[in-house]
Amino acid sequence: MFDQSSFNKTDVLPVECMKGSLNFSKTNGRVYLLPDGQLFYSPNTCKPVSVPPPPVPGQNIFTPPSYRGRPNYWGLNIHNFLQPQWWTHQFGWVSFLDSSLLEADKALLYQQDWLKLEYQLRNVHILLHKHYFYPTVSPHEPSKLGYLSSHINLRILQIALKKSREWFSLWMALALFSIACAEAQEEYYRPYPHLARAKWTDWLVAEGASYNIDHCWVDKLAASSVASFRSNSRAGVFVNLKGGEWFQPAPSWFCKHHIPVCLRPFASPTAKHSIVSNEIPN
Numbered sequence: 001m002f003d004q005s006s007f008n009k010t011d012v013l014p015v016e017c018m019k020g021s022l023n024f025s026k027t028n029g030r031v032y033l034l035p036d037g038q039l040f041y042s043p044n045t046c047k048p049v050s051v052p053p054p055p056v057p058g059q060n061i062f063t064p065p066s067y068r069g070r071p072n073y074w075g076l077n078i079h080n081f082l083q084p085q086w087w088t089h090q091f092g093w094v095s096f097l098d099s100s101l102l103e104a105d106k107a108l109l110y111q112q113d114w115l116k117l118e119y120q121l122r123n124v125h126i127l128l129h130k131h132y133f134y135p136t137v138s139p140h141e142p143s144k145l146g147y148l149s150s151h152i153n154l155r156i157l158q159i160a161l162k163k164s165r166e167w168f169s170l171w172m173a174l175a176l177f178s179i180a181c182a183e184a185q186e187e188y189y190r191p192y193p194h195l196a197r198a199k200w201t202d203w204l205v206a207e208g209a210s211y212n213i214d215h216c217w218v219d220k221l222a223a224s225s226v227a228s229f230r231s232n233s234r235a236g237v238f239v240n241l242k243g244g245e246w247f248q249p250a251p252s253w254f255c256k257h258h259i260p261v262c263l264r265p266f267a268s269p270t271a272k273h274s275i276v277s278n279e280i281p282n
Contacts, residue, residue, distance in 0.1 A: 032262070043251060045236065045260035052085045052238060061091055062139040073144045074159070078102065078166040084236035084262060089247035090137040093177035094170070095237035095259050098226075101169035114164070118142050121171040123211040124204060124218075128178040131203050132185050135247055138174060142167040172226065173235075179227060180257050229257040236260030 029043040034051065042049070065075040082099050085091070118141055125138060145167055146160030182200035189195045198206070201222045205215045221227055239248055241263055254261040 040262045040264055042260065042262045044255045049084065049262055052083065055086050055088050060137060074163060078170065082235050084238055084260060086238045087245050087248050089135045089245060092237060093136055093174050095235050096173040096177045097170060097235040098173065098231045098233050100231060100233040101172060102166055114147055120213055120217055121175050123213050124175050125178050127204055127207055127211060128182050128200060131197060132182045134181045139170050231258060234259045238262045240264050
């Protein structure tokens with residue numbers, strides 16, 4: 001588990017990189033008045049939402065349940081991560097999870113192709129985290145779900161392949177969050193040449209050889225629609241505008257990356273928080 005107290009905060013990606021204007025368009029969102037009187041506002045989604053339970057301090061959401069004294073990785077359901085959760089610095093990146101990737105072509109690849117992709121995604125996160133440090137907790141690798149293992153029958157093999165393939169989408173979400181953090185820092189430090197960081201693609205190409213990262217794969221990733229953050233199928237996130245969790249980006253940062261964001265700006269339906277009072281549609 002990531003320990004916020006275990007490092008110097010000055011070494012972390014400045015959260016100011018991920019701040020921005022609170023001036024949202026009022027044409028693409030909605031106000032949610034829940035039965036218990038809670039009021040939420042989303043500037044970029046009109047989908048029905050359910051307020052998630054508050055995060056449990058110290059809990060790792062990727063810890064699998066135990067079965068006969070061993071971790072049961074199949075006990076984790078990827079679909080549980082498709083609903084928006086409250087922002088936390090450890091797991092807020094899950095908001096980038098793209099549900100459309102779960103519906104991707106089901107054609108099977110060779111084990112070596114899956115293993116290579118697993119290494120690429122893991123090492124992209126390692127390298128970007130090393131250069132642009134941002135606090136996250138990563139999930140276990142897709143291979144834990146059994147695509148490299150032998151199985152007693154075809155049905156079990158198919159389940160292992162399905163769960164493994166779905167878990168790759170979670171690692172893609174982590175890679176995209178890493179890229180978004182990198183781009184934020186590049187932009188933030190651009191006026192300060194002595195502090196400026198290399199473009200994330202250049203960094204991966206320069207340092208990736210020792211991590212077996214294929215520079216052609218990096219180029220394809222950068223040019224792909226996936227890295228353009230254009231998907232409308234992201235999991236999304238809930239944020240508190242007042243007293244938000246550490247390292248919480250501004251709502252506009254989520255909007256920029258097409259992440260559905262729901263804001264809790266009010267203490268009650270009649271008490272508008274001044275910071276967003278002019279953002280609520282009349």
